[in-house]
Amino acid sequence: MKPLHRLLAVLSTLLLLSCGGGTDFAGNGGGGVGTGGTGIVAGTVTGLGSVVVEDTRFDESQAVLESRPDLVRSNALALADLHIGQYAYLDLDAAGTPTRVRIESQLVGSVAGVNAATGRFTVWGHPAVINTDPDRGPVTVFSGFAGIADMQPGDAVQVYGVLQASDGTTDLLRATRIEKLAAVGALPARVTGTLRQGAGTTLLLAGRPLDVSGAANVPALGAGTAVIAVVPWTAQLPATWQASAVALLAPSAAASSLRVSGAVHLLPDGRASVQGVEVDLSTLTQQDRDAVREGSYLTIQGRSRGSDSRRADAARIEALPQGGRTAQLRGSITSVGTATFVVRGQTVDASAAQFVGGSAANLTVGTYVEVQGAQAAAGVAAQRVTFPGVPPERAVLELRGTVQSVDAAGRTARLLARDGRSFDLVLPAQGALPAVGDAIRAEGYWDGSRLQVREFRPDNAGAGEGEDR
Known part of the structure; x- marks a missing residue:
């Protein structure tokens, strides 16, 4: 394979995003879970x-x-x-x-009750909290906000996170990512939580009765079941959730190998709940059982019991490493600032980074890099930036240009890129074909001679080069 600098000289308009070869960045075996079964x-x-x-x-x-x-x-x-x-x-x-x-996100709705000092806010009355300590789990990432101080009551948001048990009538969602939506109603509203028993046969979600009479294909529900419910986007909190759809928070299918990560809630009789999965810890060693503490962020690997993954037997646990998980990025630099650059839409602060195979002078738009660092609210604080000698296997590329020719029978096309060079595309097996003269953005996996296109879309006229992804 050609050295990277020669490849980039040819593919100067590409955004290389890389696709893995089954190992993590340290060379350890990736995947693992599922070997020998689903x-x-x-x-x-x-x-x-x-x-x-x-x-x-x-x-x-x-x-x-x-x-x-x-x-x-x-x-x-x-x-x-x-x-x-x-x-x-x-x-x-x-x-x-x-x-x-x-x-899958856990909350979609309007922000209320923002308290920047405590890092807490609510969506549909459901409490959520940000995390700034990597030793306690993933640091909260913000998109559309600089931080919680920018969040205002009424802002429409989508929140990803993990459930953490609380002493109140509902769980606390520990947010891992908060995205500002363009407008109220941009996505269907949703609430996530553990069902609690109300009066009679009523089940409560986030402290309010859950009515599933209008929902289809509802799974078996009961107190202690963690669910995601799609509800009407209303101006005020309703007295009852009129759910149009309900799904388990836990994986809905059984698996011979299950690996789930989240905040631990201890249950009686040597059990624990992690992200809606009730885990039997009795088969673990005493040392592993002692590491399972209320509220700790753990990864538990085991095997499903029953027809879904609501219940599982634990085989081993994995605690967070000291200092938390490493943020990892591979891709082309799409913009450069003062001691910062952008890869895969993530701002990287390289002011304290160690450079391998290059230097800060090599941080230019189009240069392919591998980044390891610490996640922060607004991006990644790079600890190491590597300039590889060769591109990775099955690199993901994005081409922008004009379609020159199309072979409908073979589902291939020729693309004239913005720098004047031409590339062969293998288009998806199904779907409409582009027409000659169309300006498109094609993204897929480079096989050394052609782009195996995963998806393509019209290219917005006048879009700037090197834009953030």
Whole structure:
């Protein structure tokens, strides 16, 4: 394979995002969960360029990427829709390779009760708190806000996070990512929490009765079940949640290997609850059981019991490393500032970074880098920035240009990129083809000679070069 500087000279308009080869950035085996059977991973996204969940990198090149804003229909996601701080569910095949990556938020609604001093706010009356301490779990990432001090009552937000038990009538959501939405109602409203028993047969969600009579395909519910409910977006808090859809917070399918990360809530009889999964800890060593403390952020690996993953037997646990998870990024620099640059839409502060294979002078738009650092609210504080000698296997590229020719039978096309060079594209097996003369942005996996396109879309006329992704 050619040295990186020669590749970049040819592909000067590409945004390389990298796709993993099954190992993490330290060279450790990736995947793992699911080997020998089906597997499910549920955890916070801690890196990009293939998707990294709780420090483990997964090759998502063959996976379906999706979200379910209404909990019913799946929306396809582009690679650029994956962000650090999101909560992800990965379905793995027998080799531990993802076949599906689903991104799921926990709260969508209007902000109220913001208290910047305590780091707390509410959405639909559900309390949430930000985290600034990496030793306690993922640091809260903000998108559209500089921090909690910028959040105002009435702001429409989407919040990702993990449930933490509280002494009140509802759980506390420990936010891992907070996104400002363009407007109220931009997404279906949703509430996440553990159901509690109300009067008679009534179940309470976030302190209010939950009415599922208008929802289809509702799973079996009971006190102690953690759920996500889609509810009407109203100006005032309703007396009762009239849910249009309800889904389990826990993975909805059973798996021979389950790996779930979140805040621990201790239950009687040697059990614990993590992100809606009730885990039997009795098979763990005494040392491992002693490490399971109320509110601690842990990753628990085990095996599902029953027809879904609400109950599991623990096989081992993984505590956070000292200093928290490492933020990991791989991709092309899309803009450069004073001691900062942007990769995969994340601002990287390189002022204290160690450079490997280059120096700060090499931080230019289009240069491919690998970043390891600490996650902060507004980006990544880089500890190490590496300029690889060769690009990674199955690099993800984005091409912008004009379609020169289309072979409908072979589903291929020729693209004239903005720098005047031409590239061959292999288009997706289904869907409409572009027309000659169309200006498009095509994203996919480079095989050494052609771009295996995952998705393409019209290119906005006049969009600036080097824009953030």
